[in-house]
Amino acid sequence: MREQYIDIDTLINITTSAGFNVYTDRNNPKDVLHATTRLPIWWYTLDRFFLIFFTLEYFIRLIVCPSKIEFLKNWLNIMDLILNVSMWTRFCLELNITLVMNSYTAAWIFAMSYCTVSLRLIRIFKIYKQYLELRVLLLSLKTSFKELLLLLVTFIVISALFANFIYYAEFHEPTTFPSSFSGLWWSVVTMTTVGYGDVYPKSTPGKIVGCICAVCGLLILAMPIAIIATNFNIYYQKMKDISKFKKKVNYSSRQTRVSTSAVGNGGINNC
Numbered sequence: 001m002r003e004q005y006i007d008i009d010t011l012i013n014i015t016t017s018a019g020f021n022v023y024t025d026r027n028n029p030k031d032v033l034h035a036t037t038r039l040p041i042w043w044y045t046l047d048r049f050f051l052i053f054f055t056l057e058y059f060i061r062l063i064v065c066p067s068k069i070e071f072l073k074n075w076l077n078i079m080d081l082i083l084n085v086s087m088w089t090r091f092c093l094e095l096n097i098t099l100v101m102n103s104y105t106a107a108w109i110f111a112m113s114y115c116t117v118s119l120r121l122i123r124i125f126k127i128y129k130q131y132l133e134l135r136v137l138l139l140s141l142k143t144s145f146k147e148l149l150l151l152l153v154t155f156i157v158i159s160a161l162f163a164n165f166i167y168y169a170e171f172h173e174p175t176t177f178p179s180s181f182s183g184l185w186w187s188v189v190t191m192t193t194v195g196y197g198d199v200y201p202k203s204t205p206g207k208i209v210g211c212i213c214a215v216c217g218l219l220i221l222a223m224p225i226a227i228i229a230t231n232f233n234i235y236y237q238k239m240k241d242i243s244k245f246k247k248k249v250n251y252s253s254r255q256t257r258v259s260t261s262a263v264g265n266g267g268i269n270n271c
Contacts, residue, residue: 022109050134052122055084079122086116116124132239145223151224155191158220162187162213169205191217 058080064072072078090113099106127134163183170177176199177183186199190213192207197200201210 006237051087083119086113089113136235143231144228147224147227159187169209173202190214
């Protein structure tokens with residue numbers, strides 16, 4: 001729960017400042033609440049603890065890493081660096097909130113530093129080295145990069161094509177698709193089979209275009225998925241074979257040690 005801590009006089013001064021107008025909508029109560037309240041002290045303490053912890057963890061890994069260049073080229077380490085810089089920037093600006101409220105630049109930097117907080121979730125990918133299944137999934141996606149890129153390009157082209165088709169098909173309908181850009185939103189939602197229903201064709205030609213768009217979306221999305229699934233099955237089977245081989249090697253090693261021990265004990269007893 002958030003606790004109120006700004007009195008009414010300070011609130012009036014803040015809401016009339018330049019920074020408040022940069023990233024706060026006066027007509028949005030959630031924006032006003034966010035700008036004029038703060039989290040409990042225990043939450044701040046916990047946030048600062050993890051900020052210091054992950055910063056020290058990053059620099060310790062950098063110091064002990066044999067190759068600093070390879071360390072800095074890793075995308076997870078790059079995200080860690082960006083996250084640490086943004087979080088320390090947010091921390092410093094929170095100590096001088098007056099500057100944030102009276103400077104457009106500081107207000108935008110403060111808002112952007114808050115947006116990068118979600119990047120902390122990317123740290124979960126660090127565990128992929130400990131889980132073979134997750135490594136198989138990431139390797140399958142990496143192998144299928146060309147197919148995914150082809151899917152993206154094809155999807156963009158077909159979406160733009162159907163955006164123009166639906167615009168001209170609904171040209172005589174005054175209440176639908178005022179421009180091709182609104183048609184682009186509709187084509188993306190239709191081809192991905194999401195179908196929000198906020199925009200839809202009303203004329204017969206528009207409905208025909210909508211049917212064709214939905215079918216094309218199914219076909220375009222289905223083909224790369226089959227390729228990705230095939231790559232995943234290949235790597236998953238290889239992972240199972242490797243696991244079985246390691247178990248056999250370990251079992252053979254244990255049997256060898258047991259046999260050697262038995263022979264040695266027998267020799268001692270015979271002596």
